[in-house]
Amino acid sequence: MKKFLITIISFALFTIMPANAMVTDDTQDGHVQNKINQIGFRILNSNKIPYRITFFYNNNAKTINAYSAFFDRSITIYKGIILIADDEDEIASVLAHEISHSVDGYQGILRGYFQEVKYLLSPKKYEYKADKRAVDYLVNAGYNPLAIIVMDTKMMSQYRYDVFGTHPLSSRRVMEVYEYIYEKYPSFLAHNKYADNIYYQNFLLTSEKNRKKLEEKIKTNSKKRLKYD
């Protein structure tokens, strides 16, 4: 009898549990996909971006990344991003950056076909551009653009040099974003909702020298582009 009960129980466990687990998993993925769509389309609509861009959630948790595919201008965002994001603005900041790449994918001759070549050849230029456009997109959609700095602090590692890399040094990227916000949307810095955020605090800690450079530039009214460390 005991054996029989154990068999029944273990049978129940093995049959019901995986089924339940699968439902939870799918429901969860569905919700995240929904949320990503809502954030993404909110950015597209409130910025009046007249191009078709789609968003796909990839539930691979180990990857902390997102990308814009050139052939169909779709955007994929990995679960890793969702796991490290602490608020909606932070997820929006990643999407806004990728949307900027996708918008570029529509520009130029042959419906943007050659844009891919340009991206491959001069990727850093487009990274800076995407970061700046992301700031505009976020502000126009009602999000806080400082979320880019918070998110970058968490997810972008620091290489030693960027001469031959595809992306600029992370410290340079966040500083360019900071400078752009300072010049264009200073209210967000004057009333900084992330002032106490530990990641933003870490940005302040690691960007001291660079912020000093910017301070000098602003005080001397210089128009030269700064080379951040």
Add this chain to the structure above:
Amino acid sequence: MINFSVKKLIVFSLLIGISVNSNCLAEPKSDKIQDFLVTDDFVSKNQSPQNIQPQNINDFLITKDFVLKNSTPTLTTSITPKEIKIHDYFAEQSLKNCKPFVYKQKKYDFQNVNHLFVKVNSTKIISTKTPMNVGDEVFFVVSKDVNHNGKIIIKQGQIVSARVETISESGTYGVAADIILGNFKIGDLSLEGEIKKEGFTHTYWVIPVSQAAGFFIPFSNHLFRFVHGGHAKIKPKETFELQIPDEFWLKQEKI
């Protein structure tokens, strides 16, 4: 892939009687999202109202449960003890008179396909060669009267102000610089649209030449990385088109 999981969802929800849609049908918690809705009069008049608004993001991030249950209360992202708080003194001081940002979503109607445009030319050469900052003001002039129902709405010669939105310097392998201008205004009237301009792209010859060079002298192709593209230039003789907001001329029509 997505279709497949939706199907799976439906099958399982039928099997165990869980309504997976319950979250989507719930009342919206915030009415702020209404501001983002693109109005479609035809649909709203002919359909029953639907609530498909998103809720708080935390409701959706079930994945965070583990973290929430297992983290200690002191491990939060938004509390920094006073003793170790780092201040951004320069920003705090230099921006102390800055008012908080007030968000206002522009109202627009994608149903409307009849728009009025205004043609503009720059007053002088705008080039990425001259040092410029984001936010700098540049000027255009209206090059043709704008008529609507036999009335002139905007006169030729009126000055249009604009702002440098982004400048992106030229890149490696001949990729050109580009500039985006926006925030166009005639007096108080904001015009819709942007002007994007790209410099001359050298990539089209740089790539074949660098490949050929690399064939004859090994690694010499890498030298072409340092060939930069041209500057973006907007000349006074180039005409651009910007859109007059629909509300503006609809108002004129009523008068």
